[in-house]
Amino acid sequence: MIADKFDVFLFDLDGVIYIGSEPLPEAAESLKHLRKEKKGIRFLTNDPCTTREKTARRLMSLGVEARSEEVITSSWLTAQYLKNEKIKTALVLGDEHLKWECQQVGIHIQDQNDVEAVVVGWDIDVSFRDIQKAAKLIQRGTKFVATNADRTFPTPEGPLPAVGAIVEAIRVSTNKKPFIVGKPNPYMFKKALEDFASSSRAVMVGDNPYTDVLGAHQAGIQAILVSDQKMKKFPSARDFRNPDATIPNLKSLFDHNIDIKKWISPSFSWPEKIEAGVAGIIFDHKRRVLLMKRADNGLWGIPSGHVEPGETVEEAIIREIYEETGLKVKVNRLIGVYSDPVSQVFEYPNGKVSHFITTCFECEVVGGTLNRESEETLDVNYFELNHLPEDLLHMHPRWLKDALEKESFSYIR
Helix, strand or coil: CHHHHCCEEEECCECCCEECCEECCCHHHHHHHHHHCCCEEEEEECCCCCCHHHHHHHHHHCCCCCCHHHEEEHHHHHHHHHHHCCCCEEEEECCHHHHHHHHHCCCECCCCCCCCEEEECCCCCCCHHHHHHHHHHHHCCCEEEECCCCCEECCCCCCEECHHHHHHHHHHHHCCCCEECCCCCHHHHHHHCCCCCCCCCEEEEECCHHHHHHHHHHCCCEEEEECCCCCCCCCCCCCCCCCCEEECCHHHHHCCCCCCCCCCCCCCCCCCEEEEEEEEEEECCCCCEEEEEECCCCCEECCEEECCCCCCHHHHHHHHHHHHHCEEEEEEEEEEEECCHHHHEEECCCCCEEEEEEEEEEEEEEEECCCCCCCCEEEEEEECCCCCCCCECCCHHHHHHHHHHHHHHHHHC
């Protein structure tokens, strides 16, 4: 049974322990059983409008044993993060619970024009003027922190905007990504496990694939989804949002007929979105390949870039090569379309993570003048195929290999 396979259980609250003001069937008894077996227990919630003490009292009122130190709220954890970052002053867009937690660790939250951090939580009274002020501070270099990024929360009238709606308004207007404390950021999971030995076997039990399951897998631990419905399975076995087990209730943790898969973390970061990319392989008359040294990471690679709105992929690679090298080219043939996440998920310095689907062409120079340095490139040069630079982007040898193999095949035909 699942309960025997783990030493530490991390629980989401709403939808797992209770729904609204009512405990879920078997939840209190199951938690009592886990405690009897000396299992470590932590309660994790993205709700920034409460404290650890209030949450523990609520659980106790529902018959669930809980101590405040076992509870991790996004408001408390945000204050701890600011303290660890040695932040002393902050503009807090949040309710009294978040402000109280920040004050407990010595952070001054007065309305000031010069602060070290902008902290976004939930406050029904946040105005557009507040958002503008936050954006101005972040544009000037102030640290941007959010309790969580949940875009909606459930209500009897349907989903309504949540913290993520405010976060997105500021992010879009500043082009700055916040540090997000709550799920699915791994920070909350790692903090929850700090009190346990590194050898402890831990699992997350939640009801949301997009926060509980994704977050646990990003933190490298297994995840159980609580649902009495047949849940949609994401197509790829490598999808971080697929749970390792699905159970109808917490009593199922003790069911000998239910097993759990082992989670093996893929060697790529979880991407925020999928983007269209292009690449162009250019050979000179000596059969040398053109490579550029990228300014963003200092690595050599085949000229490549994004597809902009309204462009065909052919137009995109012609434009990208001209912008990066100064050469005018024409597209001769398609090499392939690539989407391998291991080699084509990129994490940028600002924290953005994208998974590229790249259309790769062989191109021919028809004009222009080679520019060895630009905003996007540190150097551009031709290389012998058996003397490629060692610091070559790791997916590009595959593209080059396919180009040479397809060229040979075409020649034989």
